[in-house]
Amino acid sequence: xSVESPFILVNPERCVGCxxxxxxxxxxxxxxxxxxxxxxxxxxxxxxxxxxQVDKVKLSTQCRQCEDAPCVRVCPTGAxxxxxxxxxxxxxxxxxCRLCMIVCPFGAIRVASREVSGREKKAxxxxxxxxxxxxxxxxxxxxxxxxxxxxxxxxIMRDAAMSTSRQFLDALRSQQELTAHx
Amino acid sequence: MTISDKIxxxxxxxxxxxxxxxxxxxGMETAWERYEAQLPQCGFGELGVCCRHCNMGPCRxxxxxxxxxxxxxxxxxxDIIVAxxxxxxxxxxxxxxxxxxxxxxxxxxxxxxxxSGGYEIKDEAKLKALAAEYGIATEGRGKADIALDLARAxxxxxxxxxxxxxxTRRAPEQRVALWQRIGIDPRGIDREIVExxxxxHIGVDNDPxxxxxxxxxxxxxxxxxxxxxATELSxxxxxxxxxxxxxxxxxxxxxxxxxxxxxxxxxxxxxxIVAAAGEPEMVALAGKYGARGIQVAGMCCTGNEIxxxxxxxxxxxxLQQELAVITGAVDAMIVDVQCIMPAxxxxxxxxHTKFISTSPKAKFPGAVHMEFHEEHASEIAREIVxxxxxxxxxxxxxMVHIPDQKMECMAGFSVEAIVGxxxxxLDPLLDAIKxxxxxxxxxxxxxxxxxxQHDYAHLNLIRELIRDNVLVxxxxxxxxxxxxxxxxxxxxxxxxxxxxxxxxxxLGIPPALHMGSCVDISRILVAxxxxxxxxxxxxxxxxxxxxxxxxxxxKAVSIGAYVVxxxxxxxxxxxxxxxxxxxxxxxxTQGANDVVGAVFAVEPDPFKAARLMIDHIEAKRKALGI
Numbered sequence: 192x193s194v195e196s197p198f199i200l201v202n203p204e205r206c207v208g209c210x211x212x213x214x215x216x217x218x219x220x221x222x223x224x225x226x227x228x229x230x231x232x233x234x235x236x237x238x239x240x241x242x243x244q245v246d247k248v249k250l251s252t253q254c255r256q257c258e259d260a261p262c263v264r265v266c267p268t269g270a271x272x273x274x275x276x277x278x279x280x281x282x283x284x285x286x287x288c289r290l291c292m293i294v295c296p297f298g299a300i301r302v303a304s305r306e307v308s309g310r311e312k313k314a315x316x317x318x319x320x321x322x323x324x325x326x327x328x329x330x331x332x333x334x335x336x337x338x339x340x341x342x343x344x345x346x347i348m349r350d351a352a353m354s355t356s357r358q359f360l361d362a363l364r365s366q367q368e369l370t371a372h373x
Numbered sequence: 374m375t376i377s378d379k380i381x382x383x384x385x386x387x388x389x390x391x392x393x394x395x396x397x398x399x400g401m402e403t404a405w406e407r408y409e410a411q412l413p414q415c416g417f418g419e420l421g422v423c424c425r426h427c428n429m430g431p432c433r434x435x436x437x438x439x440x441x442x443x444x445x446x447x448x449x450x451x452d453i454i455v456a457x458x459x460x461x462x463x464x465x466x467x468x469x470x471x472x473x474x475x476x477x478x479x480x481x482x483x484x485x486x487x488x489s490g491g492y493e494i495k496d497e498a499k500l501k502a503l504a505a506e507y508g509i510a511t512e513g514r515g516k517a518d519i520a521l522d523l524a525r526a527x528x529x530x531x532x533x534x535x536x537x538x539x540x541t542r543r544a545p546e547q548r549v550a551l552w553q554r555i556g557i558d559p560r561g562i563d564r565e566i567v568e569x570x571x572x573x574h575i576g577v578d579n580d581p582x583x584x585x586x587x588x589x590x591x592x593x594x595x596x597x598x599x600x601x602x603a604t605e606l607s608x609x610x611x612x613x614x615x616x617x618x619x620x621x622x623x624x625x626x627x628x629x630x631x632x633x634x635x636x637x638x639x640x641x642x643x644x645x646i647v648a649a650a651g652e653p654e655m656v657a658l659a660g661k662y663g664a665r666g667i668q669v670a671g672m673c674c675t676g677n678e679i680x681x682x683x684x685x686x687x688x689x690x691x692l693q694q695e696l697a698v699i700t701g702a703v704d705a706m707i708v709d710v711q712c713i714m715p716a717x718x719x720x721x722x723x724x725h726t727k728f729i730s731t732s733p734k735a736k737f738p739g740a741v742h743m744e745f746h747e748e749h750a751s752e753i754a755r756e757i758v759x760x761x762x763x764x765x766x767x768x769x770x771x772m773v774h775i776p777d778q779k780m781e782c783m784a785g786f787s788v789e790a791i792v793g794x795x796x797x798x799l800d801p802l803l804d805a806i807k808x809x810x811x812x813x814x815x816x817x818x819x820x821x822x823x824x825x826q827h828d829y830a831h832l833n834l835i836r837e838l839i840r841d842n843v844l845v846x847x848x849x850x851x852x853x854x855x856x857x858x859x860x861x862x863x864x865x866x867x868x869x870x871x872x873x874x875x876x877x878x879x880l881g882i883p884p885a886l887h888m889g890s891c892v893d894i895s896r897i898l899v900a901x902x903x904x905x906x907x908x909x910x911x912x913x914x915x916x917x918x919x920x921x922x923x924x925x926x927x928k929a930v931s932i933g934a935y936v937v938x939x940x941x942x943x944x945x946x947x948x949x950x951x952x953x954x955x956x957x958x959x960x961x962t963q964g965a966n967d968v969v970g971a972v973f974a975v976e977p978d979p980f981k982a983a984r985l986m987i988d989h990i991e992a993k994r995k996a997l998g999i
Contacts (some may be wrong), residue, residue, distance in 0.1 A: 210433065214416035217437060226416035226436070230952045235438035303438065333413045 205338035208249030215333030262291035384827035388778035420953030455954035460588030466931030471599025485520035491751030533561035559594035596935030614785035624779030625686035637709035640678035645754030674890035681785035701772035705761030782856035784887035810872035813990030819921030830922035837983030913940030913970030922946035
């Protein structure tokens with residue numbers, strides 16, 4: 192059985208809209224590795240996630256690492272592809288045609304200027320789950336309210352199943368108690 | 374005892390290692406744990422691009438490449454927001470120093486009126502010298518009369534509208550002319566601070582360069598105004614410091630004594646506490662409770678003030694305040710104003726330690742407030758000492774853990790003392806500089822900051838400089854770091870280059886001269902002005918440089934600004950919250966050279982910082998043709 196991809200899950204009840212995740216994301220994708228270091232070195236800060244506000248609720252959004260990803264299906268050059276755990280972009284193959292950006296239902300792909308093989312070019316960038324980063328996704332580590340987590344679908348299903356099963360058992364128990372004490 | 378790498382990485386001071394280990398055993402948190410809990414710190418804040426000056430905000434400027442807002446709701450750009458934020462820091466720092474100066478002026482006024490509770494004029498010569506500077510007649514007049522006129526004149530500096538502030542005229546003529554030309558000659562101490570608050574209100578001054586210039590003007594009113602007032606009038610009241618030996622670090626606390634720590638910044642109350650703790654009646658009271666005596670020790674700049682005037686041992690610098698409480702041997706931690714962690718209240722609650730706040734301006738959670746008023750100074754001081762001594766009996770021996778580390782030091786190099794050590798004139802120093810025996814002078818100042826291994830940058834920078842024959846003058850937490858490492862001893866001459874070693878040995882002075890508290894950076898300005906005048910040049914021509922290797926406070930921002938405004942190249946060891954603005958960053962690190970003849974550099978590595986300072990000093994020597 193293949194393992195389903197993990198993804199970043201936001202808890203909107205905890206998100207305060209501070210944009211710290213965006214900064215952490217951008218910094219994690221620089222050579223300096225920190226906001227201050229990158230700015231001091233003149234490196235561009237390019238986040239892969241985005242904090243939005245829907246009515247009064249704030250939440251961060253990023254790639255959901257779709258299993259049957261439209262971005263992969265439409266890519267004319269094969270730059271966008273699936274690995275075992277996430278949806279990746281090969282900047283060398285990317286021609287910045289924006290098809291992936293257009294078809295992404297989550298608005299999770301941007302086209303940005305970057306240096307690729309010593310050449311300045313535009314290419315698609317998206318969440319790579321900080322696969323290369325020791326300690327996992329930078330946004331999750333940076334979130335001051337712990338609103339973000341790296342979750343596995345299996346885990347989410349199990350948690351949901353556990354929680355509703357507990358409710359179900361409690362309901363049964365209270366019904367028994369009611370019938371036992373008329 | 375094995376100490377974890379984590380603890381070792383937090384400080385270079387073994388006393389701190391010992392106490393952090395003890396804190397860990399006891400499950401107590403300190404600034405270092407709280408810093409970790411804050412990580413990662415907000416990137417917008419680090420860059421200085423957030424603004425909360427009005428309620429259309431909070432606004433933030435996006436540092437991202439090509440996306441996100443590039444202006445706040447009112448249209449303020451990153452440059453405007455950074456400049457406003459920076460000068461508000463200057464306003465706060467200048468306010469802190471200057472309000473300290475105001476309190477000293479108030480004490481002098483009360484003393485002259487005969488209304489202060491126990492203060493007297495200890496340095497009459499300095500009183501007369503200052504009176505002469507203010508054009509106050511001294512001939513045939515009593516010291517109270519002179520002091521009354523002087524106190525009123527100095528008091529007047531705070532509310533002055535059109536300037537000039539008298540002490541600014543101690544700067545070389547060229548410097549004063551430059552300040553006037555670029556519009557940063559301050560008109561009054563309070564006025565410049567108020568004007569910063571006005572200009573940074575929504576919709577007032579929105580030109581980043583114009584904003585920064587006002588910041589510099591307020592900073593000059595601090596360095597050559599409020600801070601200098603604090604220093605000079607403290608000398609009049611409490612005596613001008615002269616070199617004396619003492620001891621430093623947490624090992625100065627004594628297991629069998631009542632231990633009183635005086636922490637904060639002002640000398641006013643601490644002078645009286647030191648006196649009260651020496652009274653036979655108090656010592657007898659301590660004996661009654663089983664103590665062998667009363668050990669008063671200082672911390673931070675209050676500590677520097679009483680160290681340099683009375684040789685009172687100094688227990689540590691900023692990041693050691695919590696550790697002092699954790700020794701379990703402190704019967705009272707008495708605080709006034711500035712750099713006192715509100716965390717002390719909770720921490721003191723875990724021990725028998727009485728945490729006593731004293732300033733009408735500063736209250737703390739978990740503190741007993743015993744408010745200080747100059748009119749009843751010695752009475753209040755006695756009461757506070759009594760409460761402290763009485764608390765000795767509640768000490769829990771099983772909670773006492775005092776580290777062994779203590780180090781001798783020599784402190785108290787006021788300008789007057791330095792001139793004295795040189796034999797009454799600056800000439801020997803000038804000759805040593807001209808001959809190259811002393812390559813130049815470096816002023817090392819400032820705080821501790823959890824972002825930098827405690828004392829690491831302070832000590833390595835001093836050592837690098839003296840090794841290359843740069844004479845170091847030091848104040849504040851840098852001076853305390855130097856004391857703990859033995860660098861304030863004449864014996865430290867052994868660590869110097871040959872030229873400086875010879876000078877130190879000939880004069881019997883340490884290669885790092887303890888010039889006092891943070892407000893005493895004004896002493897360094899006075900020394901720079903005197904040297905520049907003797908050479909017939911401006912301060913920015915001198916082979917001199919400044920550094921704040923572990924700075925953190927708003928006061929340090931004001932200090933940095935007035936030191937650069939005075940013409941001294943200054944290296945900062947931690948990054949100020951300005952990098953979000955290309956205009957402000959460029960101005961501070963390059964453009965300022967064309968305006969005030971000096972710039973800032975940022976360099977966390979003390980070895981590289983030393984290189985920057987030495988290169989600067991060598992370039993200045995070359996320009997002077999020496």
